Amino acid sequence: MTQNDAYISIRNVNKFFGTFQAINDVSIDIHQGEFFSLLGSSGCGKTTLLRMLAGFEMPTSGEIFIDGQPMSMVPPHQRPVNMVFQNYAIFPHLNVRDNIAYGLRKQKLPRVKRDAMVDEMLELIKLPEYGDRKATQLSGGQRQRIALARALILRPKVLLLDEPLGALDKQLREQMQLELRALQKTVGITFVFVTHDQEEALTLSDRIAVMARGRDLQVDTPTRLYESPVNRDVANFIGTMNFFDGKVTGIADGTAGVDVNGLGHVSTTNFGPKLRPGDDVCIAIRPEKLNLTESEPQVAGNKTQGQMDKAAYLGERSHYYVRLNDVSQPVAISAQNRQRAEGTPEEKRPVWISWEDNAFVILENR
Numbered sequence: 001m002t003q004n005d006a007y008i009s010i011r012n013v014n015k016f017f018g019t020f021q022a023i024n025d026v027s028i029d030i031h032q033g034e035f036f037s038l039l040g041s042s043g044c045g046k047t048t049l050l051r052m053l054a055g056f057e058m059p060t061s062g063e064i065f066i067d068g069q070p071m072s073m074v075p076p077h078q079r080p081v082n083m084v085f086q087n088y089a090i091f092p093h094l095n096v097r098d099n100i101a102y103g104l105r106k107q108k109l110p111r112v113k114r115d116a117m118v119d120e121m122l123e124l125i126k127l128p129e130y131g132d133r134k135a136t137q138l139s140g141g142q143r144q145r146i147a148l149a150r151a152l153i154l155r156p157k158v159l160l161l162d163e164p165l166g167a168l169d170k171q172l173r174e175q176m177q178l179e180l181r182a183l184q185k186t187v188g189i190t191f192v193f194v195t196h197d198q199e200e201a202l203t204l205s206d207r208i209a210v211m212a213r214g215r216d217l218q219v220d221t222p223t224r225l226y227e228s229p230v231n232r233d234v235a236n237f238i239g240t241m242n243f244f245d246g247k248v249t250g251i252a253d254g255t256a257g258v259d260v261n262g263l264g265h266v267s268t269t270n271f272g273p274k275l276r277p278g279d280d281v282c283i284a285i286r287p288e289k290l291n292l293t294e295s296e297p298q299v300a301g302n303k304t305q306g307q308m309d310k311a312a313y314l315g316e317r318s319h320y321y322v323r324l325n326d327v328s329q330p331v332a333i334s335a336q337n338r339q340r341a342e343g344t345p346e347e348k349r350p351v352w353i354s355w356e357d358n359a360f361v362i363l364e365n366r
């Protein structure tokens with residue numbers, strides 16, 4: 001993809017603070033109207049990248065293009081972006097209407113027009129009755145909606161959101177996630193959203209950049225990040241994964257065969273372009289893609305015997321652990337309890353684990 005068909009194009013951007021490299025050769029393209037998330041643990045560089053999009057920080061090298069224009073000479077207030085912070089940043093001495101209209105005051109709009117725009121925003125954030133309330137008389141979720149309305153009323157091409165739901169409790173946060181996604185669909189503005197919460201990123205985003213140590217590890221849809229992570233860092237960051245060592249025996253018709261320690265021969269179509277026969281690889285499977293049975297499954301392959309270890313009943317689902325010969329970590333299996341035909345096998349009982357074709361993903365060994 002070229003920078004021309006991306007609305008935001010981050011090209012080979014590096015950022016040093018003194019000798020410390022916070023961003024390491026990041027290139028990401030973001031499309032118009034996308035809900036795009038930067039996801040990673042604390043300190044991975046998400047906020048630094050967002051602040052460079054806003055113009056509050058400058059790249060040490062590389063370039064950021066927005067709508068085809070290089071941003072290096074464009075100051076923050078002239079960029080077609082607006083930012084929403086975690087701590088709401090609404091003014092306590094103003095009422096809700098004046099808070100929402102705050103950014104419009106320089107535009108010298110007729111009062112009728114400005115009032116109509118504020119009314120439209122109050123409808124959009126589902127607080128039409130709240131215009132005259134003081135900012136101090138609002139809940140955290142209401143304050144965050146007002147912070148959003150205040151940013152949206154300026155009709156930015158891009159809204160940058162830095163953990164905007166981070167200060168809300170879990171229930172409100174989940175409700176606001178759905179509202180935020182609906183709001184973004186309604187206004188059609190490109191959202192760039194920073195979070196360290198993988199579930200939040202999966203729920204909200206069209207695409208996600210998973211970041212670690214200043215690098216973009218993988219930029220993909222939520223489904224592809226979960227089903228086809230490129231490496232261990234991404235696989236570990238999104239959900240739980242079982243990892244095994246293996247050797248590629250051959251590749252034919254888009255299917256790779258791998259001899260896997262503790263499991264025998266596994267074949268899968270789920271691998272990247274760089275794989276070659278003879279490669280030593282890390283191969284992985286999600287806990288819910290493994291079946292656990294006491295009796296031997298009546299299939300020709302895709303199965304191995306092990307010994308039952310611990311089990312945990314979690315209501316809707318159960319987690320089981322099975323020990324395999326030649327594998328140091330117990331294998332994690334997760335099953336919905338309504339699917340459970342058998343009871344939980346006792347510890348140390350022999351059990352079988354089995355899997356479908358293509359349930360494994362081969363990771364890049366880096």
Ligand code: ATP
Nearest residue numbers: 017020022040041042043044045046047048049196
């Ligand atoms: P969090 O989720 O904790 O906000 P983050 O992924 O947003 O983390 P950044 O705020 O981008 O991380 O910081 C990335 C790294 O750069 C951190 O190690 C941080 O200490 C460092 N850093 C950020 N800003 C500065 C600065 N102005 N001066 C020096 N180091 C900085």
